[in-house]
Amino acid sequence: MSSVVPVEESIDPQPRRRLARGDRYRQLLDVAWQLVSDEGTEALTLGRLAERAGVTKPVVYDHFGIRSALLVALYRDFDERQAALMDAALRESEPTLAGRATVIASSYVDCVLLQGREIPGVIAALAGSPELEKIKRDYEIVFIEKCRTVLAPFATTGTIASPGLWAMLGAAEALSHAAATGEISAGDAQEELFETILTMVARN
Missing domain, CATH: 1.10.357.10 (Tetracycline Repressor, domain 2)
Known part of the structure; x- marks a missing residue:
């Protein structure tokens, strides 16, 4: 009689850690500086910053509102x-x-x-x-x-x-x-x- 090997339960990835508002602000500034360095000031938009920072656009708009x-x-x-x-x-x-x-x-x-x-x-x-x-x-x-x-x-x-x-x-x-x-x-x-x-x- 063959033994049945239990199927391993899938493990969900760790949820993304939510940064405190001040830490998120600092992160966005650091990413913005890097974006300007890599692509120039013309490329610096709130949408592009959200993409580079790995956050949703509303997060960036909440911190800065406009470019x-x-x-x-x-x-x-x-x-x-x-x-x-x-x-x-x-x-x-x-x-x-x-x-x-x-x-x-x-x-x-x-x-x-x-x-x-x-x-x-x-x-x-x-x-x-x-x-x-x-x-x-x-x-x-x-x-x-x-x-x-x-x-x-x-x-x-x-x-x-x-x-x-x-x-x-x-x-x-x-x-x-x-x-x-x-x-x-x-x-x-x-x-x-x-x-x-x-x-x-x-x-x-």
Whole structure:
């Protein structure tokens, strides 16, 4: 008499783990950055993000609503990391003009390089809308005021004029972008920005 081999019960795969809202938001931002890196900013849509992240479209729409909100979230994410990097470096730096200028130059360039070529595309996308451009400008003003506060003690007048700070920011963006695209080295970008900051302070 042959023995009957019992058929193994099928085992259902583990249900997909539901992430907490904050963790899901972080995951979607990380996937969005990767998507921009792989396919460019033009490919960044909420539907494409859902596909890449392995979630349904309503999940992505619940977090961002519209594409412009996602772009703003990416820029905010970049800005917050840049600010944290700079603040940490300032706490450890020498309280001299050279020390402060080195921190501003190195932290700005380093943060752009950490994000790679993605951030210029996000910035360009933000510039395409007056509303988004204003949001970007608001973050730039915060950065400029921080630099003014950090550098003012080393200026003869006790403050740094706004035109010089805006020129410094323009140089920081251009030099960082050139370093990110390999046109110049990171060291050259930092050194040129460092010299730009020293010249700016000397004129005040």
